[in-house]
Amino acid sequence: MNLLILTRRAAATRLFRTILAASAAALLPVRAADVTSTWTNAASGVWDLNTNWTSAPPPPLFPNNGNGGVATYDAVINATGANYTVTLATAITVVNLMLNSVNATISHTAGIFTATGAISVSAGTYQINGGTISNTVINVSGTGTLLIAANNANLVTGVTVNGDLNFNVTSAATRIAGGTTFTQAHLAGNATSLGFAPGQTLTGTVLFEGAAFGIRHVEMDGTAGTFTVGTTGVIRTNAGLTGDGAIGDNQNYGGAMTLINNGLISSQVSGRTITIGAASMTNNATGTLEAKLGGILTINATNWSTAGTTSVNAATVNL
DSSP: OHHHHHHHHHHHHHHHHHHHHHHHHHHSOOOOOSEEEEEOSSSOEETTOGGGEEEESSSOOOSOTTGGGOSOEEEEEOOOSSOEEEEEOSOEEEEEEEEEEEEEEEEEOSSEEEEEEEEEEEEEEEEESSOEEEEEEEEEOTTOEEEEOSOTTOEEEEEEEESEEEEOSTTOEEEEETTOBOSEEEEOSTTOEEEEOTTOEEOSEEEEOOSOOSEEEEEEOSSEEEEEEOTTOEEEEOTTOOSEEEESOOSSSOOEEEEEESSEEEEOSTTOEEEEOOSEEEEOTTOEEEEETTOEEEEOOSEEEESSEEEEESSEEEO
């Protein structure tokens, strides 16, 4: 009996120590980067030049994990004054990037940028103009803007965007891959385009909007593949649109799209059209195809079927 009691006490002691150790570990702060590099002043320059940065601890080092023998970096761009551009044209990896200046624009023209922690854009503009953002989280807040330029080489892959993608200029386009998600994508310019890699699922909202005439596009990036509008996914026209929207056509990327709709596709601006031109389309039971408020929805898929809802309210659906 005494042996049994001692054994139970020992087991209880080990369990208590395990719980205590786990609790202590949970209270430990997240390890910061070894060095924080801050953009020196409100003047344009290239990212990968040491003298453009002030580092703590010194000497000046541009933020890129491994640069100067330093394992990890945080990058801060918060200088104010005249408007300036930080040109990012090479492969860079940091722990965190903090962009917090209304005067600053990061122009990402080449290379893969990865933040193993997160990218925070609370003021200023991060513009993708030929580069790739990969495997990170982007938190957009305040007056910060994530802007897509007119460059078909743009790629956002493996990224969680807590915020919006903005396509404000003619032919602004990006490829979406690796399970990337975003809150909203504003396709406001003529010939703007989202090219989804095969197997991607839309969980946010794509808005065809803006006063520019012409067509906004949701395309398939690749020879062919399946693009799914998830149960929370929405593709719709937005108030003020003077152009039209197209799903599954050929603008910049042009792969043959198999469209699966589990969410909402809605034409809801009077006189404006959404055309579904995918190679094939399935509107599942949870899916809704909708035209209302004078909007026009044209289903021009080669093969299509629906087990879901097709709704028309003071509008037009062309089959």
